[in-house]
Amino acid sequence: MQENLLELFIKKLSKLPGLGPRSGRRLALHLIKEKEDILRPLAQILLDVDKSVATCSICGNYDLVQPCHICSSVNRDETTLCLIATVEDLWALERGQTYKGHYHVLGGLLSALDGVRPEHLAIPSLKKRLDEHTYSEIIFALSPSLEGQTTAFYVQDQLKDYPIQVSRLSFGLPMGGELDYLDEGTLTTALNGRVKLEQRQ
Numbered sequence: 001m002q003e004n005l006l007e008l009f010i011k012k013l014s015k016l017p018g019l020g021p022r023s024g025r026r027l028a029l030h031l032i033k034e035k036e037d038i039l040r041p042l043a044q045i046l047l048d049v050d051k052s053v054a055t056c057s058i059c060g061n062y063d064l065v066q067p068c069h070i071c072s073s074v075n076r077d078e079t080t081l082c083l084i085a086t087v088e089d090l091w092a093l094e095r096g097q098t099y100k101g102h103y104h105v106l107g108g109l110l111s112a113l114d115g116v117r118p119e120h121l122a123i124p125s126l127k128k129r130l131d132e133h134t135y136s137e138i139i140f141a142l143s144p145s146l147e148g149q150t151t152a153f154y155v156q157d158q159l160k161d162y163p164i165q166v167s168r169l170s171f172g173l174p175m176g177g178e179l180d181y182l183d184e185g186t187l188t189t190a191l192n193g194r195v196k197l198e199q200r201q
């Protein structure tokens with residue numbers, strides 16, 4: 001029984017991003033060793049996060065309030081919508097403190113390799129937002145990888161009937177780089193130097 005619980009503990013930790021069986025084992029042992037200082041407070045935080053953090057029903061952000069603090073703020077620019085692949089990218093842009101508009105989290109990038117197909121992306125909710133609210137510009141803040149470009153191409157095609165200016169980040173960005181890894185200055189430059197895309201007919 002004890003052995004199984006420990007094995008399960010290590011197995012779950014090993015599945016966390018960036019970890020494997022070896023680092024999972026090391027982390028498990030560290031947590032057990034630091035029971036008072038780390039394991040117990042962390043266990044409580046995990047329960048609290050599970051109970052309190054929700055996905056924003058409008059944009060897909062994670063927050064303690066519903067809708068999220070960005071969607072419910074009256075101080076944001078309500079004419080601009082920024083399309084990002086993940087909440088990590090949204091948080092990266094927020095750290096840059098330059099962008100003041102709304103966001104829409106797609107939930108990933110199209111990838112045959114990872115099995116991400118159009119139906120996995122939050123496009124119906126994006127169209128619903130464009131139907132219900134007048135945005136003058138949508139900025140594609142997607143990674144300049146093949147997946148990012150394929151996704152941008154697909155979404156732009158999906159939005160061709162909407163009278164909205166489509167822009168993308170300027171690609172001084174490292175190829176294949178995730179937005180989350182960029183420093184805030186680079187991201188701000190990419191945002192300020194954004195390129196308008198022609199609407200395809």
Ligand SMILES: [Zn+2]
Binds near residue numbers: 057060069071072
């Ligand atoms: Zn939101």
